[in-house]
């Protein structure tokens with residue numbers, strides 16, 4: 001699951017307040033899709049997920065939070081579609097990273113926002129290198145490492161989470 005501190009940066013970079021349609025690739029539990037859908041009820045959210053167990057959880061969470069503006073697509077991305085959207089988040093790529101980046105730029109409107117998260121350095125570098133040769137602007141990468149306080153014996157300590165790398169960029173062109 002994309003943890004809350006990472007979600008906060010991801011959602012900020014996606015700038016969904018001005019969006020009509022948003023695609024969440026590798027939606028997993030639905031944490032990003034559902035938070036986006038609840039924050040902006042007028043937003044159309046398309047959640048793509050390939051794993052059966054994750055899909056079951058995604059449907060349960062979608063019902064629990066009554067997010068009718070989330071459409072779930074059970075498939076491995078990239079999927080064939082004729083959508084043009086304002087923002088795409090890639091939270092899981094499963095070996096499809098290069099084709100997903102090209103697919104994302106095909107389906108983003110000019111000026112659209114592309115955000116992705118990685119924990120593996122190899123995937124981070126593959127994405128960052130490839131994006132350097134694609135028509136994007138404002139390419140940025142942030143490493144986030146948040147720790148939460150938990151009890152230990154009679155005291156407390158900050159339990160570390162793995163660092164997560166957040167890449168964000170804009171598809172070149174002006175949003176019309």
Ligand SMILES: C[S@@+](CC[C@H](N)C(=O)[O-])C[C@H]1O[C@@H](n2cnc3c(N)ncnc32)[C@H](O)[C@@H]1O
Pocket residue numbers: 001002003025026027028029030031032048049050051054075076077078091092093094095096
């Ligand atoms: C880190 S997890 C879930 C992250 C999600 N944002 C969340 O909060 O639960 C990544 C997910 O991406 C899915 N996934 C990986 N590659 C995929 C692909 N090419 N198409 C669709 N789903 C994919 C995996 O099945 C997994 O559920």
